[in-house]
Amino acid sequence: MEPDHENAYYEAEGLHPEDEEYNAERTSPQTWFTTLPGHDYYCEVEETYIEDDFNLTGLSAQVPFWKEALEMVLDVEPGTSIPAYTNERHSADQTLHQRYIITKAGLQAMAEKYESGSFGVCPRYNCQSTYVLPCGRSDQPGLDTVKLYCPNCNDIYTPPSSKYQNVDGAFFGTSFPTLFFQTYPEFLSVPFKWYDNPTAAASSTSDNNPSNEPPSSMPTDAYKNTISFPKSPNPHGGTRQPVGKVYEPRIYGFRVSERARSGPRMGWLRDRPVTYDELDKVDWKGRWIGDGPSAGGVSVSSGGGKATEGPAMGGVAGIAERPKVGKGKLFEEEELKENDEEDVSEEEEVKGGATPAS
């Protein structure tokens, strides 16, 4: 492709049917998109869409399509008035592709590409090759390259190949992943660990059960397989079964203690609550509802015995023995040996200091 094409692409906002440039491009929408580097992320814009002038003058045509959905799902404090976003849209720089992929036809085309794995898989090991979706961090061309959104870990990643460095994120835009997964919630993982909690799962479908307690013990694998996947009370949060777990670094099978400076700090980033209800217990300011200002001494959370299993650790008496920088107590107290080949004496040896063998 010639560089001219790319420039035209990035300046597409000023594109109007009466422009010569537009007409030149317009004759071959296929080559327009599909000759660019990284073109495999793009979908072909239907010619009927391009020929409809209405589509090029703003998103007004799409507004009725999303109005109801938007009001239901926007995360605004109760009572906030939603400004007329059509105006916002008019002033924003948009590309044809960005607009097209959030139309019904465009979403469908992208869903086909998504389902066939055209956009690749999440690089995160514990996402178990969940398919990712291209997105932008800006709706304005020329600011940022395309990123990949994973609907399982709810995070964004840099594409693996440098050929996508030439793909502008504005081709997809900031709203695309959300609108896509609103339309196809079956690809989006629910925000709770469904498999840990069959009782809550049962009660969450009949959502008037405030006295619902998290189960005291985890179901066995066999039991997990027999229970059916609980429906999320709100399908906008996804309906897919989440995959993977949270990784914990270990030395000779021992988890590193929180008290070490190199101890676990990021478990919360990938964790999710056992039940959907638990999400509703967090208020707008990020506190437990009903706990008052000093809330949060005890975490209700996360059955999995993760880095977040606070209470046991928090209650440890030895607060006085403040760890020195870089040292500290390296291992958790009650550790089980999980690794295979190291023999016991070796383990004991490193437990004290975890200094490298010389």
Added chain:
Amino acid sequence: MGDEYISDSSSDFTDYWIDLFLGIKGNEYFCDIDDEYIRDRFNLTGLNQEVSRLPTLIDIITDLVDIELQPEEHRDALEHNARVLYGLIHARYILTTRGLNKMFEKYRNGDFGYCPRVHCQLHPLLPVGLHDLPRVSSVKLYCSKCEDLYNPKSGRHSVIDGAYFGSSFPAMFLQNFSQAIPTHSAEMYTPKVFGFKLHEYSKLNRWRELQRSHLERRLTSKGIETKNVVGGFTHNAPKENE
């Protein structure tokens, strides 16, 4: 092929088995193991259960025996086993002070690649195995900033046995090099539509934020500083993501 070849830093290094091995495409994650370490049988305890003809393999790796002088029908198997042995010794070596230092250099060079997570801003990765036994799982990459595991991008790397790096390496590395411990980012990606956050996504993010503040409170109560320090979190950034 005498001893003088080994102890001498000759310019013609492509003759050395280890240098040839390290030069093979896909072997970029491995560091150079000292001959002395390989020849010390104490370091190799138990490895004769993983490969046959251990003494011959050691001689091949340390250039005491030229593999080309071995019977032709054995060469492929010997070369294969020598590479397996090198990997298994490697997992032990990189937990020693010398090995850690060599891996630190490679880490600084970005030899293991950078975290693909946007919010980690190209933080360098470390190789890690999920298991210490060979032939169970392939090598993964650990990011100390988000504390998560990633798959290698290249197919050449994703077939390497994770046991050649071991499950303890990243934690040992960070324990040893406190200068490599990052200040973690508390940022999360929040999907938006037309500039608005979405309720369902934000709920999970708020819940996660609460987990983090619990962790910080717990650490603070133990006298561990968490705000804008190494091993803590960046706190100056506004809550708005991106």
